Amino acid sequence: MSGPRNRAARTAPARRPALVVGAGGLIGRALCERMRAAGTEFVAATRDTPPLVRPDGTPAAALSAAGVVHYLATSVTPGLAETRPERVAADHETFVRMLDALSTVENPPLVVLTSTGLTVSESGDGLPCTEDAQALPKSAYARAKLALERELLSRAPLVPGMVLRMTNVYGPGHALRGGYGVVAHWLAAAAEGRPLELWGDPDTTRDYLYVDDAAAALAGLGPEAADLPFDVVNIASGEATTLGRLLGVIREVTDRELTVRLRPGRGFDQPANLLDVTRAHRFLGWRARTPLALGLERTWRALTGAGAAR
Known part of the structure; x- marks a missing residue:
């Protein structure tokens, strides 16, 4: 569903505020900070506060008045x-309810869904996947994200949509959640003097994207993005990094003796998850600007209060 759009071009009224749903999360906070610094008008929300959909199924004012809805909420x-x-199922229902409400609006906002590259890369061959790669997700997480993508893109032309498939986003303030965010877990362990747990093969390859770069990609999308000739775009650093190399850079950044405990691989982990970012470079003029070492240094300093990174 990442080919040419099947709707006519539309032009949203100027100066409609953006709506950030999931403003309290890692990417949501960075996006709000970036828009605030740029003087961009926006409304910050979670999935439920303020309510985006009224009891009668119509959109609340903040939802219907938006020019762009950045949907970052997930549980x-x-x-x-x-x-x-x-x-x-609850996440899916919440998203569908919002889309159904927007289907009743005469000039609905562009809905930008932040998804995951796992929707396509789990079935890949270890090479960077393009947006047109066949989606054959193997994990429950990737299947859930793909289902949200399809709900959004199936609403065209009633609701304009754009899917941003991102790789492993990290940065200051990343909450520690089980089985998620190796950078956050490893840096927290290093700060507390605990062993770092490496699950699976050290040669497992990922693409780590600094949160400010992720936010920049989102902030660059206005209502006019509804007229682009595609509706899925990959957002990634374009740099393949093994867990072993990540560990080495973390050793350099923290300048601490680190103990590593090897753990068996988990069923939802894949050997390589990499995305091709040609489309983002060519059509959005976006590319990741933060080298891995610098992003890790900034994250480490924010965690330990060690001052500003260079």
Whole structure:
């Protein structure tokens, strides 16, 4: 569903505020900070506060008045998706309810869904996946994200939508959640003098994206993005990094003796999750600007209060 759009071009009225749903999360906070610094008008919300949909199923004022809705809200991690299907179902229902409400609006906002590259890369061959790669997700988490993508894109032309598939986003303030966010867990362990747990093969390859770069990609999307000739775009650093290399950079950044405990691989982990970012470079003029070492240094300093990174 990432090919040419099947709707006519639309132009949203100027100066409609953005709505950030999931403003309290890692990416949501960074996005709000970036828009605040740029003087961009926006409304911050969670999935439920303020309510986005009225009891009668119509959109609340903040939802219908938005020019762009950045949907970042989720309550599941890869680990939780495997064990708590009711949480997955609740997330899906909340998103569908919002889309159904927007389907009643005469000039609905562009809905930008932040998804995961796992929807396609789990079935890949270890090479960077394009947006047009076949989606054959193997994990419950990736299947849940793909279901949200399809709900959004199936609403065209009634609701304009854009899917941003991101890789492993990290940065200051990343909450520690089980089975999710190796950078946050490793830096927290280093700060507290605990062993770092490495699950699976040290040659497992990922793409780590600094949160400010992720926020920049989102902030660059206005209502006019509804007229782009595609509706899915990959957002990633474009740099393949093994867990072993990540560990080495963390050793350099923290300048501490680190103890590592090897753990067996988990069923939802894949050998490589990499995305091709040509489309983002060519059409959005976006590329990641933060090298891994610098992003890790900034995250470490924010965690330990060691002062500003260079």
